[in-house]
Amino acid sequence: MIRRHDPFAVRRARKVAPSTDAKASSPNLPPAECVVAVPGRSEQQLLVVAKAARALAGEERPVLALSSHSPEALSAHAVDLVVREEPEVLPAVWMTLCPYAIILPEDGGRYSDLGRRLAVDLELSIAVHVVAIGAGLVWSATNLPGKEVVAPLPRILLVDRRISAPAATPRVTREAVLPPLCNVPEGGPRLLRTIEPEPERTALPNARFVVAAGAGVRDLGLFHRFVNALGATPGASRNLVDSGQMPRDRQIGTSGERIAADVYVALGISGAVQHLEGIDDCQCVIAVNTDSSCPMAARADLTLRCDAETFMHRVLAHLDRRK
């Protein structure tokens, strides 16, 4: 079977004939004309990919997801079938099932790489940064602001998070199994090891959990203890960066980094518009501020009205008690 997290499986898989013996014998196999969706790991990627897949599949084709999400979560996004496999099996899936199309999120990382690799190595048509699908055409965003390219429907679609598609009606999601796909011979670069994320070293756009300090935080030693205790990546408002208390690469906002964290905690940050632009893609924003009428509180999903430093002391005490 194909090794997990092996991007070189694409090149090797094309050299091996697909196994079709199991295809005829198992009743749980997905149909050949399905749309294969790879929804990524985050909720936002699931939403984007599922929307695109249903828009493409219509009512006549089933949507098959290669995903670790629960069937309930996929059911809400109108996915018909789910297979518990890593996306690296896609080349073998393509050669075995020959699906109608494969949809991946344009995440600038693992999935973007996999989609392009698949297209070039298997000589399949591809559309990247897809922002709309309809009438046998796809619209792709370009480097030029406001300009899009229209193309006939390709076999691989990398969908942008801005994609516009109607919401689909929920349906029952069934588990499916794939046939034994193909044997993968050894060769190419070897994966020696993987290194766990180090929140302190993680670049802000890549971080999943960001805690940022603003003018309401005066004790930065306490702030760093708080960030370390939570296992988060530190960030800062422009105020602290300009005063030299935090490095420039930790600045969040228009003139700093744009972040797309799962959870963003703003400690003593009132929320200038430039800062709010930088956190536009965050899924959950928690504001800690004494002023609950500030712009950050309007943006936040949860606002805790209290002094940021007192709050940090209390949370650290809670975490110490839990040890």
Next chain:
Amino acid sequence: MTRVLVAVSLPCHPTTGNRFRASSETLALAIALASGAEVEIVHVSTGNRQEDLLTFAGFGDSSLVWIRSPDPASALARRAVETNVDAVLTGTRSAMGLGTGLLPYVIARSLRWPVLAGILEATPCSDGWRCETSMCHGARAVWQTEGPFLGTVASPAVSPGIPRFAASRKVEIGVVEEEGLDLPKPDLTDAPRRSVALNAPGSPDHADRLRTILTATQALNSGRIIEGNPEELADVFLQEVKSHGLLRR
């Protein structure tokens, strides 16, 4: 001596003149220089402006090769073979083909080299290269490759600390003309300073984006606001963070 070819694109759009940050290419250059290898900077285009290429001349190297060709993938693959390089590093989204990001994969396919995406560090060693690549959410992978490889660099993934900007300086540009092409002569004189249009006419500018955010913010106001003693608030906070599966313990 190990040799690395760094492929760079124009940090401005060839038609509109819109500048954009070619940060992934400058990072590719920084990573190549940090590896200690001999670096050759190569740009392929049919344009005739050279001043924008000076962005890449501030990292300590003083020469770059400008191949005038309409087919960047073939020209770069040919150059890699001719100069017998051990690796090619490039950004992820060049200006070619409206930025589809397919160029590195096409070059690698014609060279029959493996592609390592999201390079953070590349170190030549006795048995080839040892490379560190980025995975999601700050995790990294270490790869060993025996032969040459093509690496792409994605700017958001690169750890803080690698220089992203440097001052432009005088650079010697070697022009390689492809045979059989009738292109206008390149202009290698220093261009006068000129004002730079940051946006195409009619495109959304910074003020538009801020207006959108303000409108969205005013329309939101749907979050919960909780007051109380800090003990209770700390408890609420930890519950919320835990619900996203982010707390270590």
